[in-house]
Amino acid sequence: SQKIEQNSEALNIQEGKTATLTCNYTNYSPAYLQWYRQDPGRGPVFLLLIRENEKEKRKERLKVTFDTTLKQSLFHITASQPADSATYLCALGRTGGGADGLTFGKGTHLIIQP
Amino acid sequence: DSGVTQTPKHLITATGQRVTLRCSPRSGDLSVYWYQQSLDQGLQFLIQYYNGEERAKGNILERFSAQQFPDLHSELNLSSLELGDSALYFCASSVVPSPGELFFGEGSRLTVL
Numbered sequence: 549s550q551k552i553e554q555n556s557e558a559l560n561i562q563e564g565k566t567a568t569l570t571c572n573y574t575n576y577s578p579a580y581l582q583w584y585r586q587d588p589g590r591g592p593v594f595l596l597l598i599r600e601n602e603k604e605k606r607k608e609r610l611k612v613t614f615d616t617t618l619k620q621s622l623f624h625i626t627a628s629q630p631a632d633s634a635t636y637l638c639a640l641g642r643t644g645g646g647a648d649g650l651t652f653g654k655g656t657h658l659i660i661q662p
Numbered sequence: 663d664s665g666v667t668q669t670p671k672h673l674i675t676a677t678g679q680r681v682t683l684r685c686s687p688r689s690g691d692l693s694v695y696w697y698q699q700s701l702d703q704g705l706q707f708l709i710q711y712y713n714g715e716e717r718a719k720g721n722i723l724e725r726f727s728a729q730q731f732p733d734l735h736s737e738l739n740l741s742s743l744e745l746g747d748s749a750l751y752f753c754a755s756s757v758v759p760s761p762g763e764l765f766f767g768e769g770s771r772l773t774v775l
Contacts, residue, residue: 582763591664591752591766592705637705650764652697654704 550576552653554638560659561628569623569656571638576651578640581614581621586635586655595636596623628660665689668753668767676775680741683770687734687755693717694736695756695764696728700749711736743774 553572561567571581580599584592598605598614598621605612611624625632635655665688675681687694696708698721707720711730722728725743730736740747750771754764 589769589771591666591754591768592764593664593766594763597763650707652705652707 550574550651552576552638552640552651554636554653554656556654556656558657558659560661563628563630563660563662565628567625567628567632567658567660569636569638569658571621571623571653573619573640576619576640578616578642580641581612582639582641582650583610583612583621583623584637584639584652586637588635592637625658630660630662633658633660664765664767666753666755666765666767668751668770670770671768672771672773674773674775675743677743677745679743679774680739681743681772683738683740683751683753683772685736685738685753685755685767687736687753688765691755691757691765692734693756693758694730694734695754696722696736696738697752697754697766698749699752699769705752708738740772743772745774748772748774 551574582597583595586592596612598612609626613622635657637652637655639650639652641650667686669684692713695710698706708722709728710718714730725741728738750769752766752769754766756762756764
């Protein structure tokens with residue numbers, strides 16, 4: 549069955565350093581991958597989308613890579629700040645699949661320590 | 663503010679009861695999605711509507727149903743509630759079905775006692 553794995557343990561990073569989060573998947577051939585941020589008790593907020601034919605995408609301090617051979621995406625936050633502390637979700641989607649093709653991982657809790 | 667409005671924010675009810683959750687999508691968005699989020703399962707897709715028609719179905723129980731009205735708002739009906747139905751229920755909307763970003767509401771927290 550399809551499986552998306554994100555580090556279930558909290559990731560503690562010192563302020564100013566680069567935080568790197570991992571999303572691995574199995575039994576899935578995604579056409580695209582998305583990253584969302586979720587704060588406690590709030591709805592997820594879209595951050596970035598990367599398609600299967602793209603290797604890297606950047607947006608301000610955020611960078612996402614997508615390796616369909618390794619079946620892995622890496623999400624980087626450079627110059628991290630305490631305000632970046634949140635849970636980050638990756639989601640995989642299939643072309644034309646609608647939301648049934650958008651499968652979310654359980655998320656990684658990121659803590660940026662001052 | 664995502665522009666997606668969900669009501670109620672919190673709901674406490676008893677087993678066996680029935681509740682209705684409401685969602686108003688962003689202005690102009692034709693697609694509405696419902697997700698359930700619990701601590702152990704993460705975000706689980708329930709159902710999607712596009713311009714009033716059911717488009718995709720996920721892990722939605724038979725006790726649950728949904729619909730999208732002509733004004734594009736949507737309702738999720740949960741009946742014969744069980745303790746395990748306690749969760750955060752999110753509505754999301756998008757202009758087109760896929761691909762693209764989803765705009766999530768703040769969720770409705772359901773507690774079944």
